[in-house]
Amino acid sequence: FCIGALKTLMKQRSAGAFLEPVDPIAYNIPDYFEIVKNPMDLGTIMKKLRNGEYGTILEFSEDIQLMFDNCYLYNNAGDPVCCEAKKLEEVFRKCMKKAPASAVNLNIVSPEPFVSTTPKERSASISSVPETMSETEFKHCETVMKEMKKHKYHDYSWPFVQPVDAEAWGAIDYHDVVKEPMDMSTIEKKLYEHQYHNEDEFRSDFTLMFKNCFAYNPPDHLVHKNGKKFEE
Structure with a gap:
């Protein structure tokens, strides 16, 4: 049950920010561990x-x-990441309703292989x-x-880190204009789930991400300008 529930969560679009441990340096949040004493991620x-630790x-x-x-x-209630957490938590609660009421011991012995989301294990998974x-x-x-995730690009990469939450950003017509949303967390997830058949497909998703940005935001908009800088 737990393996299935966890896989379901990791496949959600809203799971991007929770697939791996929070990197305070990459996200420019140096006080993260002062507030969050017991970090956890999918x-x-x-x-x-x-x-077999559970x-x-x-x-x-x-x-x-x-x-x-x-x-x-750590985050404010209206922050996009909190909105994504609410969506993912709702999926989790639906999964838990299917949990066997009598289950006590998980008795997990060598569950089926799953691509790890930790950097160290990702490197080891290349052979697959x-x-x-x-x-x-x-x-x-x-x-x-x-390279694209490095902190040195944070000033203009931040709009592209997670999927656009149209409701949170007040962009109610976003999905009317952008038919194929794309962001870096989705690209990274697709990469490590081996959904790309070649580099061209990987590159095309980055192109799509920037194309969406330019299609929705006018040239004088900050996000449009950030997109131009990041694309370079």
């Missing part, structure tokens, strides 16, 4: 699950809830890249992804 939960479904669900609580504790993308292509795409 990648860490998957690792603990695979290592004895009951309750222990598993407590870590999921801790992840959401940390988000609400499908034949349609060579190891060289995968490594190059991974290098590009890491």
Whole structure:
């Protein structure tokens, strides 16, 4: 049950910010660990699950809830990441309704392989890249992804880190204009789930991300200008 529930959460568009541990440097939040004393993320939960560290479904669900609580504790209620957390938490609660009422011991023994979301395990997973993308292509795409996420670009990369939350940003007509939304967390997720068959597909999603930005925001808008700088 837990493996299935966790996979369901990790596949959600709203899961981007929760797939791996929060990097205070990358997100320019130096006080994060002063406020959040027990960090938690979906990648860490998957690792603990695979290592048999949860004895009951309750222990598993407590870590999921801790992840959401940390988000609400550190961020303001109206922040986009909190809106995404609310969506993901709703999915989680629906999953928990399907949990076997009598389940106490998870009895997890070598669950089916799953692509890790931690940087260290990602490197180890390269050998599982499908034949349609060579190891060289995968490594190059991974290098590009890491470069685009660097803190030095934060001043103009921030609008592209997570999916656009039209409601949170007051862009009610966003999905009328942008038919195929794209952002860096989605690109990264697709990369590590091996959804790209070649580098061209990977590159096309970045092109789509910038194209969407320019299509929706006028040239004099800050986000449009940020997009131009980031595209360079």
